[in-house]
Amino acid sequence: MTITTTLPPLGRAIPEGPHAISVHIPTWNGMCSIGRGDPQVMKALRNGYPRTFVHKDIQKLFQACQRRFLSSPAKVLLFLEQRHAQACKSFVTSPAINGDKAAPAKSVSVFALEIGESHPTMVRAGNTPRPTTLWAVVYPEESAPIGAFFWRLTGTGISSRFAEHCLRRIEAMQRIEPPVKRFYSAMATVHPVYRTICTRIACLMERAPAGPRRSLTVNHSDVFLYPSGMSAIYHVHQALLKWRGLESVIIGFPYELTIKMMKTYGPSYKFYSLGTDEQIDDFEAYLDTKAQAGSMIQAVWCECPSNPLLRTVDMERIRRLADKHRFVVVVDETIGSFANVDALGVADVVVTSLSKSFNGYADLLAGSVTLNPNSDYYGALKACLTGGYTNTLYIDDAIQLERNSRNFLKRAAQMNDTAECVVDYLVPFASDPSSVVNAVHYPKTCESAQQYKSRMRQATDEFIPGYGCLFTVDFDTIEASRAFFDSLDVRKGPSLGAHITLAQPYVQMVLQKEKKWAASHGLRETIVRVSVGLEDKEVLLQSVKSAHVMAEKTKGTHAL
Template identity: 50%
Template structure:
């Protein structure tokens, strides 16, 4: 398809009611969002749902707030579809360190029950009961942080359904949610079984030949969540309660995950690059812990990493895990079920289904897969099955099922387009007059062999590739700014959609942590490009024109 005219500042990307991204037209817009500038936030009609509340969610919160008891009428509200998550939100705000110290009594818990119009089927009644956390205004930053770090809030489709169909809202205070940990479920929708079966089929479609498998993944090994971050949060909570101790984050540059782990446990040891030298450091850490009578909770990795597309030596990671009794969790979102197989190393596989699996940028969802060949499988299965609550709203699941039907054909298109663009960019790096310093992509990375070892075998209907995401590093901020401002595609967070989306990653995600980013190899001059389904030659034309402007500006400096 052809590249359509990008939307204006603050509009949805893609242009769908439940889009998970938002147009940020210029480098300055990205900086302002990273800084939380009020003028920029007021211009947004949409945003990534974990960071910017969807309009339907905002409206539902207002609806609930109007029903609060008088003593809480000036307070704010967040809604969750799981009672234990609401309790966790309250605990987070009470125990957080910072300027505003909150007491147990300053945060109230409510249940909110919506009665639907007669005639709606049992699946719609699944969301009748919500769990509300009511907090003073000065705790708004803490509440937003929990929503963002855990990804466990209600979805825009849930909120929309309640606003459209409810005839009566009853909201009443409660003291705790320990007796109502799971949402009211009336019936079971078959869409969940379809999704689990589809994911199981994909992950076992063409296993890598690096190690034999005695057991295959089945539907019961797959757990669905309302976001990719929610799957990370819940798996981390499970491991924390079971094993305790700190984690190692290896070549995993997603800063929010690091913050979440530091918030909900003893913390984590971060190895930014995943090099052999860092694996040596990790081995020394594991040996020291063993001598002290301690053990590590887990090793977390990506395949490949975001946004620098590096791949650790998973064979060595597996050897260390076996030697020192460590659980390995691998996030394969960027490589995706289509291209990579990580079950030869991972005890648990995490994926953000929001990205290429969904493929149309309009559903937030995630999954965790337990490896039936893992030595920890019996214990993980027992613990996760006993604590799990499916909070992926049925309408989100239904849209996800429809969108993911053509996953493999879309994955092939993303692979082809990204590789085509990277191959044309590679010579630009060698041009001394070019403002481009480096291109990051698995095919041109120092860790290419590591990625290749995790690639699935080719089949007549699909040849695995390197994914649809790459990153360009520019010589300086002025050159990167000129390129970005003149690259006329969609611009915002997220990736894996049907439209190309560009983002100066550090400027938006790590604007307030630039020193941390610099120390860990993330330059503020990088621009991440997530290709869509548009014509690859047209994307290249847009890219080269933007590079020409950046190059001309560099010569004039």
């Protein structure tokens, strides 16, 4: 694959296609405008990252339901499980969470909708024809931001493919009066594709582990599928609250909105921002203090490595503390990926956004949770997760995910090689006082490199592990960052792990309104995050070199 110079205009889907999960924003100023939510730029969007932008087909389905089932102006959200609809209602009406912006309880309602035919794929698979049920939450228009926050940040909403399916059958949709005795959907019925995906993930979890072979190996039944990575996180969080209901700790830079979501659903979260030895010392002292008081925490959450600074906490030390103080270790290894890192060697639970490298084509959302059968808490956690579990990964998304992930290791190997090549070019400039490159963040080159390497899988004839597809470049000035980003001849947008290279000034777009907070945790507004794709390595390297030259010109010097 080569890089094309014919890039899509502002607001168009990348990659091109009806279910893309990224959007092209070609300039630094455009990224800043999106981060601020400027109305003029927002109107230009024809697509967007699902966490911050509701897909056009989903919007159409919401509007169709408003017209068909509501007699007065209101907002509608759709869910595939009643418990998620009820949780949304509780969230929107909660004064504890929303203060005086909480909607009155009597202004929010939940009802069931049914499409009276099975998905043809399920019928062909030999399943008994059953209707598809979904749940509508209706709330006042002034509560739209609160409802949208829940829908996006819990990841429990419907997918664009499911919305497409419903829109084709909108005339057959009807409201069902309670009680609805049983939830039926295409996802709740057995189809072999789900077991295929779970088995593939289980095998990857046990492939070439970082340490000795574990006594018990992951089975397909230890893998739980969800409609997004955020949904996987949300459900693990809910399971932990159900199990213990205690405080948790996040070590490493957290996605700010994830913390907000977690804080609204239970005990407070403590936060150790960078996971340095000194901070883990503080954390250990905190655990000892709690133990002396007869209390404990329920879990530690961390990434391997972190996004966007690609740092890896000392997981072996976290594991030792977990064994001593009896808490659960939850690791999100999305950035490192199943291919490169063995998170299960230290984790009780592994959460993954399958939307990223595993799927690899930025055309769907999915997530997974894998339980470690060797964990002391395996039985308790499995009981909590399976209690009421419904697989709501839509069948068409699952089929596409299975197809896309077949060449996962091949793609991972190429992206590892390309990213390392580009980083090797950039790193020397970070130590040159005359260069505008301030730092290059990458698992191989950062101060926590040894901690990442300790989690790398063993090399095999089939695959040699690497450092992933992601790196972040930090420049001395905004001017240099802007020049680099605007000159970089790749697609510009959110997400990572796709077959196409995606660049993003992370703080400017994601944390535009929280710059001071981000800076206090080491994220400068001058960083540019790059996720390499499957383009020709030399072509991409030349593009980076050309952009780097433009960045150096802002200081009046030229790269050699």
